[in-house]
Amino acid sequence: MNDQEQLIRKLLTECRLIALVGASPKPARASHRVMEFLLARGYRVIPVNPRYAGQQILGQEVRASLAEIASPIDLVDVFRNVEAAGEVIDEAIAVGARAVWLQLDIVDEVGAERARRAGLEVVMDRCPAIEIPRLGL
Numbered sequence: 001m002n003d004q005e006q007l008i009r010k011l012l013t014e015c016r017l018i019a020l021v022g023a024s025p026k027p028a029r030a031s032h033r034v035m036e037f038l039l040a041r042g043y044r045v046i047p048v049n050p051r052y053a054g055q056q057i058l059g060q061e062v063r064a065s066l067a068e069i070a071s072p073i074d075l076v077d078v079f080r081n082v083e084a085a086g087e088v089i090d091e092a093i094a095v096g097a098r099a100v101w102l103q104l105d106i107v108d109e110v111g112a113e114r115a116r117r118a119g120l121e122v123v124m125d126r127c128p129a130i131e132i133p134r135l136g137l
Helices: 003-014 030-040 082-095 109-117 128-134
Strands: 017-021 044-048 075-078 099-102 121-123
Touching: 003 121, 003 128, 017 030, 030 044, 030 128, 075 082, 082 099, 082 109, 099 109, 109 121
Parallel strands: 017 044, 017 075, 075 099, 099 121
Antiparallel strands: none
């Protein structure tokens, strides 16, 4: 198992609170399906999307930003395009998140390096809803 695989396994087994940035109330959206999957697997998932702040997605109150989450964030799962990823990474650093996870097709090497320098672990171009079954977790 390579270093990336070990990191993914570690994050998915140790992290319990996931802030899902770019959460959508629309069931057809990938962020909605992944959030539903993670909730069903016992993770605590807090949706983050300023457009829906104060509303509910899958029974969870939507926050406008990571800064509005009172509990320590284990993992920030980013459902935003690559142009917006760096801003989310900076916000994750600012709130002291443990790790940042960029979804499929999202790679931001510059932002990832900032996160690593700040002590965060980083996964890019992966989806936890794919990785959990693949790793048998």
